[in-house]
Amino acid sequence: MVTEDLPEKMPVHEVGLVTEALNQAIDVAVKTGALRIERLNFAVADDGHVTPEAVVTLCAMLSRDTIAAGADISVRVRDATFYCRRCAAKYPGGENGPTCPRCGAVGSADGNEPELVLESVDVVDGEQA
Numbered sequence: 001m002v003t004e005d006l007p008e009k010m011p012v013h014e015v016g017l018v019t020e021a022l023n024q025a026i027d028v029a030v031k032t033g034a035l036r037i038e039r040l041n042f043a044v045a046d047d048g049h050v051t052p053e054a055v056v057t058l059c060a061m062l063s064r065d066t067i068a069a070g071a072d073i074s075v076r077v078r079d080a081t082f083y084c085r086r087c088a089a090k091y092p093g094g095e096n097g098p099t100c101p102r103c104g105a106v107g108s109a110d111g112n113e114p115e116l117v118l119e120s121v122d123v124v125d126g127e128q129a
Helices: 012-031 052-062
Strands: 034-045 072-078 081-083 090-092 116-125
Touching (some): 034 052
Antiparallel strands (some): 034 116
16 A cells, blocks of 8 residues: 655645555456556546646655556546536536636536546556566
């Protein structure tokens, strides 16, 4: 399991998300008999709450002394889904960001959507070593 003493100014929310994702990846890899994790593939929403840079930095720091140490980290940025309180539309952010394409009001991020998704884990098993 991932545990680490972190510098004072680390964003706590992102640390929790990345720690949880790393623990999931390590658990899956261990259950399949993998020797190490070669690559972690993530997706983050483009609403800026979790950045690709934070994911890469935290993965490198938190994975030390685990089978995920040194793994390549890929972070795909996907359109966040927004909700308009004025007209109740749900829409992808994309080029318009949080601006509602139906009424022009500024929407808020859909709270039902995960901020960080671990999409896949590439491992090296005993036969590949």
